[in-house]
Amino acid sequence: MKPQIDVSKSALLLLHCQNDIAQPEGKFAFSGVPAQVAKHNLLPKWAAVLKASRAAGMRVIYINNVLRSGCPELGDKTFPLMRGTKEYGAFVKGTWGAENPDEIKPLPGDLIIENYNTSAFSYTNLDQILRANGIKHLFLAGLATTFVVDSTARYGAELGYDITILEDCCTSFTDEMHDFEIANVLPHFGTVSKSSDIIAALSRQ
Numbered sequence: 001m002k003p004q005i006d007v008s009k010s011a012l013l014l015l016h017c018q019n020d021i022a023q024p025e026g027k028f029a030f031s032g033v034p035a036q037v038a039k040h041n042l043l044p045k046w047a048a049v050l051k052a053s054r055a056a057g058m059r060v061i062y063i064n065n066v067l068r069s070g071c072p073e074l075g076d077k078t079f080p081l082m083r084g085t086k087e088y089g090a091f092v093k094g095t096w097g098a099e100n101p102d103e104i105k106p107l108p109g110d111l112i113i114e115n116y117n118t119s120a121f122s123y124t125n126l127d128q129i130l131r132a133n134g135i136k137h138l139f140l141a142g143l144a145t146t147f148v149v150d151s152t153a154r155y156g157a158e159l160g161y162d163i164t165i166l167e168d169c170c171t172s173f174t175d176e177m178h179d180f181e182i183a184n185v186l187p188h189f190g191t192v193s194k195s196s197d198i199i200a201a202l203s204r205q
Contacts, residue, residue, distance in 0.1 A: 005201045011059040011135045015120060015142025015149055017046060017104060018064055020090040020097030022143060027090035027097055033143055036171040036178075043103045045169050046141060049195045050104060056202040059135060062106050063126070063148070065091045066098050066114040119151035127159060137162040139198060141169035145178045145186075153189040163190025166198060 020026035022043075024034045037043065053060050069092055091098045093114075099105075106112055115124045130138075138161050140149055149170050153163050165186050172178040186192055 005056075005058070005198070005205065006137070007056050007058040007202070007205055009134055010137040010139065011061050011130065012049065012053040012139045012141065013061050013063055013120060013152065014046065014050070014104070015063045015140060015152060016065050016144075017100055017142050018091060018097065019099055019101055022101055032173045033171065036173070036175070037143070040168070040171055042169065042171060043101060045195050046104045049141060049166065049169060049199060052199040052202045054107065054109070056205045058202065059133065060110040061126070062100065062110060062112045063120040063142070063152070064098065064100070064112060064114055065116065066093045067091050067116060068093055118147045119155045120148065121152065121155040121159070130161070137164065139164045139166060141166045141195070143170070144172040145170040145181045146172045150181060150185060153186055157189040164198070165190055165192050166195045167192050169195050
């Protein structure tokens with residue numbers, strides 16, 4: 001059965017697709033994620049699903065991890081993943097690392113939400129914006145599958161949103177981490193799909 005998308009009630013969330021985690025020159029290149037991004041050809045896939053979403057009139061929302069210099073948003077008791085962000089000086093507002101790669105830069109009409117945690121909903125007004133615009137269905141793509149994608153899928157599902165994870169538009173530190181999440185965790189919070197299926201559905205709108 002071909003998926004049907006009500007673009008007026010749907011949004012594409014591009015999660016933490018930023019230079020510091022996606023590019024070999026980024027502060028988190030040691031994690032292995034840039035190699036995974038290249039291996040799985042994610043930049044062209046993100047660009048394609050962004051283009052299809054915009055063309056169909058579906059809302060595009062960037063969730064960018066952005067911290068002020070010195071990371072005042074993060075206290076001494078923050079958990080290890082975010083503590084690492086502080087220690088490595090990653091995602092600092094106004095720097096190249098906090099920006100999105102050139103291939104997937106936001107365009108006029110896209111929304112950009114800055115967050116400081118692993119969930120797109122945590123300490124942001126994302127839920128308010130979605131409800132104000134009648135959005136009920138979220139399509140998730142981003143880095144990493146085991147962190148922001150997982151956290152956003154869980155939180156979004158708990159809030160009552162329909163969740164679709166574009167599994168070929170996500171990756172993690174390793175294939176094993178991504179594959180376990182896709183096979184064993186995320187299906188409990190939404191539908192796992194391919195970007196090609198979503199692009200085809202959007203092209204029929």
